Amino acid sequence: MKTAQEAAKTGKLPPVHLWNPPFCGDIDMEIRRDGTWFHEGTPIGRAALVRLFSTILKKEDGKYFLVTPVEKVGIRVEDAPFVAQDFEAEGEGPAQVVTFTTNVGDTVAAGPENAIRVARDETGEPSPYVHVRAGLEALIDRKSFYRLVDLGEAQEVAGEDWFGVWSGGVFFRIIPVRELAL
Numbered sequence: 001m002k003t004a005q006e007a008a009k010t011g012k013l014p015p016v017h018l019w020n021p022p023f024c025g026d027i028d029m030e031i032r033r034d035g036t037w038f039h040e041g042t043p044i045g046r047a048a049l050v051r052l053f054s055t056i057l058k059k060e061d062g063k064y065f066l067v068t069p070v071e072k073v074g075i076r077v078e079d080a081p082f083v084a085q086d087f088e089a090e091g092e093g094p095a096q097v098v099t100f101t102t103n104v105g106d107t108v109a110a111g112p113e114n115a116i117r118v119a120r121d122e123t124g125e126p127s128p129y130v131h132v133r134a135g136l137e138a139l140i141d142r143k144s145f146y147r148l149v150d151l152g153e154a155q156e157v158a159g160e161d162w163f164g165v166w167s168g169g170v171f172f173r174i175i176p177v178r179e180l181a182l
Contacts, residue, residue, distance in 0.1 A: 016058045017134055019067050026074035029053075029066070033139065035083035035103040054104040057081055059135045082106065082138035084130050089151055089167075098148070098167040100130050102138045111168020116140075116148075118174050126175070149174065 028040045037044040037053065044050050057075075058067045064077045084100040091097055098116075099109045110116045114131040121127070128140040128148070140148065152165045154177050161177035 013055050016056055016067050019069050021067060021070050021072045024071045024073050029075040031077045031081050033079040051104050057136060080129055080137040080139040082132055082136065084138040084140040084144055087144055094166050094169050096166045100138065102132060106132055108132050109168055111170055116172040
């Protein structure tokens with residue numbers, strides 16, 4: 001934790017990608033779909049503590065862990081570990097850059113390194129995500145997704161017309177144009 005606290009003071013993230021400590025078991029910690037962190041069934045109310053934990057979060061083989069240089073503990077994540085609660089867009093077309101802000105204070109510009117993806121359940125309901133870092137994603141909240149759709153346009157991709165949004169020179173597909181309700 002000390003390394004994470006020191007990194008937090010400098011505004012840098014700790015080098016969790018370099019840490020491979022022994023697994024110490026699972027703890028009763030969960031991140032719910034709305035971004036709320038729980039410990040032993042109780043919401044963690046201190047934003048600074050949630051931010052600190054978020055900086056030592058790691059994903060390996062589809063599982064989530066809190067890691068330090070000396071230990072690794074498993075936690076549960078209901079959907080994505082973060083929620084993109086807002087964004088700013090600058091420019092337009094391929095020159096547009098969409099920069100998201102998460103519930104834990106991360107900012108990330110969507111582009112080649114940080115993709116936007118939209119998963120759809122069996123009913124077709126979309127769940128939009130943006131990659132934040134090291135395989136960790138943020139669920140884009142509903143109001144931000146609606147705003148993102150307002151920025152969307154149609155673009156041909158691999159012979160099919162898609163509705164999507166540009167950011168960082170990349171066109172991110174949201175839904176095939178043929179499926180849009182008229």
